[in-house]
Amino acid sequence: AQKVTQAQTEISVVEKEDVTLDCVYETRDTTYYLFWYKQPPSGELVFLIRRNSFDEQNEISGRYSWNFQKSTSSFNFTITASQVVDSAVYFCALSGIAGGTSYGKLTFGQGTILTVHP
Amino acid sequence: SQTIHQWPATLVQPVGSPLSLECTVEGTSNPNLYWYRQAAGRGLQLLFYSVGIGQISSEVPQNLSASRPQDRQFILSSKKLLLSDSGFYLCASLRGNEQYFGPGTRLTVT
Numbered sequence: 001a002q003k004v005t006q007a008q009t010e011i012s013v014v015e016k017e018d019v020t021l022d023c024v025y026e027t028r029d030t031t032y033y034l035f036w037y038k039q040p041p042s043g044e045l046v047f048l049i050r051r052n053s054f055d056e057q058n059e060i061s062g063r064y065s066w067n068f069q070k071s072t073s074s075f076n077f078t079i080t081a082s083q084v085v086d087s088a089v090y091f092c093a094l095s096g097i098a099g100g101t102s103y104g105k106l107t108f109g110q111g112t113i114l115t116v117h118p
Numbered sequence: 119s120q121t122i123h124q125w126p127a128t129l130v131q132p133v134g135s136p137l138s139l140e141c142t143v144e145g146t147s148n149p150n151l152y153w154y155r156q157a158a159g160r161g162l163q164l165l166f167y168s169v170g171i172g173q174i175s176s177e178v179p180q181n182l183s184a185s186r187p188q189d190r191q192f193i194l195s196s197k198k199l200l201l202s203d204s205g206f207y208l209c210a211s212l213r214g215n216e217q218y219f220g221p222g223t224r225l226t227v228t
Binding site (some may be wrong): 010033035037042043044045047050059078089091095097103105106108110113 | 150152154159160161162164165167169175177206208211212215216217218219220221222224
């Protein structure tokens with residue numbers, strides 16, 4: 001069975017601080033995908049990134065960066081110079097390949113509530 | 119690009135009443151579709167998924183059912199709501215290997 005653990009329930013920072021959200025996963029699949037989603041107060045889930053299990057390159061997108069380490073089954077998310085608008089719940093998720101028996105189903109972590117204070 | 123519509127946006131229903139939530143998808147054909155529920159406390163749980171018209175798979179035993187009468191329409195139903203059915207219901211569609219979510223329906227059962 002697949003499992004995603006986000007050990008940090010809540011994080012509170014002051015604007016301009018850097019913050020890292022941790023994600024650890026478990027799967028028996030050899031090929032899988034990892035995701036991060038943002039859920040602002042409106043409730044809609046916003047897709048941030050997808051990472052393939054065979055691509056361990058770190059990725060940077062503006063103030064966001066992701067560190068994927070297969071050896072430790074972790075996929076951590078860092079926000080540099082945080083802003084108030086970054087306040088949201090962030091979810092890490094895992095799926096098998098869409099064409100396989102997992103049918104692209106997502107297993108979510110419990111989420112981390114990030115609050116950025118001005 | 120793909121757009122997912124859900125309605126209603128919010129709903130307050132008494133215990134024992136029926137439920138019908140609708141999800142429609144634009145901009146794609148024959149997508150995999152999913153229903154998730156987010157109860158108070160943030161976690162998202164997969165309820166149902168569908169790989170085609172009339173094909174529904176249930177992930178957890180519950181008081182709800184799903185149907186897919188058309189390629190881009192996914193419906194979540196209940197004959198009699200329970201208090202425990204309260205939550206935020208999200209419909210999602212698969213594009214490639216990424217799921218995109220609709221705006222959600224917030225259901226309160228009183």
